Amino acid sequence: xxxxxxxxxxxxxxxxxxxxxxxxxxxxxxxxxxxxxxxxxxxxxxxxxxxxxxxxxxxxxxxxxxxxxxxxxxxxxxxxxxxxxxxxxxxxxxxxxxxxxxxxxxxxxxxxxxxxxxxxxxxxxxxxxxxxxxxxxxxxxxxxxxxxxxxxxxxxxxxxxxxxxxxxxxxxxxxxxxxxxxxxxxxxxxxxxxxxxxxxxxxxxxxxxxxxxxxxxxxxxxxxxxxxxxxxxxxxxxxxxxxxxxxxxxxxxxxxxxxxxxxxxxxxxxxxxxxxxxxxxxxxxx
Amino acid sequence: xxxxxxxxxxxxxxxxxxxxxxxxxxxxxxxxxxxxxxxxxxxxxxxxxxxxxxxxxxxxxxxxxxxxxxxxxxxxxxxxxxxxxxxxxxxxxxxxxxxxxxxxxxxxxxxxxxxxxxxxxxxxxxxxxxxxxxxxxxxxxxxxxxxxxxxxxxxxxxxxxxxxxxxxxxxxxxxxxxxxxxxxxxxxxxxxxxxxxxxxxxxxxxxxxxxxxxxxxxxxxxxxxxxxxxxxxxxxxxxxxxxxxxxxxxxxxxxxxxxxxxxxxxxxxxxxxxxxxxxxxxxxxx
Numbered sequence: 001x002x003x004x005x006x007x008x009x010x011x012x013x014x015x016x017x018x019x020x021x022x023x024x025x026x027x028x029x030x031x032x033x034x035x036x037x038x039x040x041x042x043x044x045x046x047x048x049x050x051x052x053x054x055x056x057x058x059x060x061x062x063x064x065x066x067x068x069x070x071x072x073x074x075x076x077x078x079x080x081x082x083x084x085x086x087x088x089x090x091x092x093x094x095x096x097x098x099x100x101x102x103x104x105x106x107x108x109x110x111x112x113x114x115x116x117x118x119x120x121x122x123x124x125x126x127x128x129x130x131x132x133x134x135x136x137x138x139x140x141x142x143x144x145x146x147x148x149x150x151x152x153x154x155x156x157x158x159x160x161x162x163x164x165x166x167x168x169x170x171x172x173x174x175x176x177x178x179x180x181x182x183x184x185x186x187x188x189x190x191x192x193x194x195x196x197x198x199x200x201x202x203x204x205x206x207x208x209x210x211x212x213x214x215x216x217x218x219x220x221x222x223x224x225x226x227x228x229x230x231x232x233x234x235x236x237x238x239x240x241x242x243x244x245x246x247x248x249x250x251x252x253x254x255x256x257x258x259x260x261x262x263x264x265x266x267x268x269x270x271x272x273x274x275x276x277x278x279x280x281x282x283x284x285x286x
Numbered sequence: 287x288x289x290x291x292x293x294x295x296x297x298x299x300x301x302x303x304x305x306x307x308x309x310x311x312x313x314x315x316x317x318x319x320x321x322x323x324x325x326x327x328x329x330x331x332x333x334x335x336x337x338x339x340x341x342x343x344x345x346x347x348x349x350x351x352x353x354x355x356x357x358x359x360x361x362x363x364x365x366x367x368x369x370x371x372x373x374x375x376x377x378x379x380x381x382x383x384x385x386x387x388x389x390x391x392x393x394x395x396x397x398x399x400x401x402x403x404x405x406x407x408x409x410x411x412x413x414x415x416x417x418x419x420x421x422x423x424x425x426x427x428x429x430x431x432x433x434x435x436x437x438x439x440x441x442x443x444x445x446x447x448x449x450x451x452x453x454x455x456x457x458x459x460x461x462x463x464x465x466x467x468x469x470x471x472x473x474x475x476x477x478x479x480x481x482x483x484x485x486x487x488x489x490x491x492x493x494x495x496x497x498x499x500x501x502x503x504x505x506x507x508x509x510x511x512x513x514x515x516x517x518x519x520x521x522x523x524x525x526x527x528x529x530x531x532x533x534x535x536x537x538x539x540x541x542x543x544x545x546x547x548x549x550x551x552x553x554x555x556x557x558x559x560x561x562x563x564x565x566x567x568x569x570x571x572x
Contacts, residue, residue: 013474017369018378024366025385027442031404051403051410098296101289113293118572120300122553125307126545127525128532133307151299158572182288211393214507218533229395236399237511262403269399276391 035266039063046263063267066256072231072243079143080228084209087147091205094152099160100186121154134219145219156201163197203279210275232272236265314543331543348523351504354437356497362445364486367452368478386446398511401439432517436508455489456482488567496571499559502548524548
């Protein structure tokens with residue numbers, strides 16, 4: 001990295017630009033490393049970590065152990081994973097099959113369907129009505145409500161259609177001559193060709209679903225169906241110490257109750273970050 | 287036939303989860319009754335809405351926050367893309383880019399957690415300010431700074447990601463233009479001012495116009511996570527208002543009227559900005 005800077009011609013302008021870019025990168029990396037430093041610090045020394053430090057004071061997984069000992073974290077983590085994974089799979093199946101159908105030239109009524117979808121993109125349902133809908137379907141406090149919520153994005157559907165349009169027609173024609181049906185052409189020929197866009201759009205769906213918190217907090221009211229972002233909000237934004245440390249620990253005022261609040265918040269933030277950091281490089285491989 | 291079957295799940299999804307709740311927004315013209323049918327009341331709720339001083343304050347907040355996020359933010363990704371372009375493709379520019387995209391993938395809950403930590407009283411920013419002799423600045427619970435905090439966190443989240451479209455446009459610039467400029471011994475600033483910026487103009491117009499289409503979306507998730515009692519009057523937006531009067535206080539018809547107002551203005555804005563952009567640059571929202 002340093003070499004590639006040195007090799008280029010030096011000038012004050014480049015220096016200013018380089019510093020500006022470094023400033024932006026540091027503004028992202030520094031807070032994340034600072035939080036990690038707090039999370040990995042020795043419980044007795046965690047409160048000493050200042051805002052600009054990136055190395056833990058002492059080293060211990062104790063904060064992570066306490067967080068993962070919290071049943072609510074496991075329940076919400078499990079629910080978040082169920083909703084995100086099944087939801088993303090559902091989104092991809094619906095979006096890609098619809099995109100395939102809508103790019104077939106032989107489809108009667110294609111124009112009508114497109115107008116309908118664009119209308120759906122422009123008009124947004126009301127919050128109260130979405131609440132009544134989920135209630136009316138009996139899906140309140142049911143993970144299915146969040147699996148179905150925002151399943152298909154018209155925007156991603158249109159992007160998918162552009163990729164389908166780029167596949168040469170001759171491929172479809174020869175497959176049809178061999179007697180292959182639409183489902184076979186779609187699943188055996190088209191989808192394997194579109195691995196990269198499918199992964200990319202899948203990742204966008206994944207990230208949106210993983211990060212969703214507002215509607216999860218409305219539709220999933222009970223503790224056993226809560227999701228990680230909602231838990232995280234309780235800990236990090238609302239400073240809910242009872243759920244974070246556990247009532248029995250607070251009453252006993254034991255070692256866990258005396259942990260540094262900032263370090264515990266930092267640890268929960270990192271728990272929520274890990275899936276994003278795992279999936280993040282996949283997108284950058286392109 | 288097979289084609290329609292493949293399209294069916296997506297259409298059913300939109301009919302149930304999108305079109306139905308939109309139609310149900312007719313509640314804005316009715317009085318809500320738990321038992322018996324809703325009573326048609328014409329524009330009663332809209333009249334009440336427009337005569338509520340709170341609503342105008344909220345509309346003003348929404349517009350101010352949106353304007354900051356659209357117009358003040360607008361030049362920043364362009365600046366970022368130009369700065370990245372000053373460095374040859376290599377490890378340095380690639381790592382800056384990859385790092386700068388990361389915040390785009392984080393939820394607002396996580397971002398709020400990170401910002402509370404590094405903008406808080408003992409966070410990195412105030413530690414550094416303290417070293418410069420500037421006493422701790424309260425960014426998060428201060429009425430005067432909170433909108434700037436919203437703007438800054440939006441910038442932090444989006445500057446890298448939103449620069450992608452400009453970086454892509456810079457790559458399409460004809461290399462012979464650079465060569466000609468080099469032959470003439472043109473300074474770097476005129477290369478940027480006379481070659482790069484003009485070639486970004488169509489992209490700028492498209493981005494700007496399409497963003498105006500979302501003028502009334504000031505960012506529900508962000509505001510919910512950054513607001514607190516001290517600053518609520520400065521960051522209360524239409525979405526948080528609908529949530530509060532609708533789902534929290536149960537004034538369903540009134541909330542739906544506010545929501546429908548937002549939806550109709552939003553739809554008009556999206557369609558007209560789409561048509562404007564299409565006319566000016568040939569590229570629309572879909």
